[in-house]
Amino acid sequence: MPAEVAARYSDALATDAAAAKRAKRLAALKQRIETTLPQRTVAYRVAWDGERVTGLDAFGQRVLGGYLGRVGGGDSGDSE
Numbered sequence: 001m002p003a004e005v006a007a008r009y010s011d012a013l014a015t016d017a018a019a020a021k022r023a024k025r026l027a028a029l030k031q032r033i034e035t036t037l038p039q040r041t042v043a044y045r046v047a048w049d050g051e052r053v054t055g056l057d058a059f060g061q062r063v064l065g066g067y068l069g070r071v072g073g074g075d076s077g078d079s080e
Helices: 003-009 019-036 056-071
Strands: none
């Protein structure tokens, strides 16, 4: 993805005056969520193939599997 396009979607890559502050606040929020709710967070990777974001299918399947496990549509491994 060209840098100027990536900068539209990532505060870490943006060049405006407030970008660094936004990036720092987002990093702090992510850390707080990961620390407070580690069982509810999932690390995942995506990539840019020159035309689109790839890797979201696997992430979507994890989210769907977790949801279905909680509402009784699948086996989440949790027993109640």
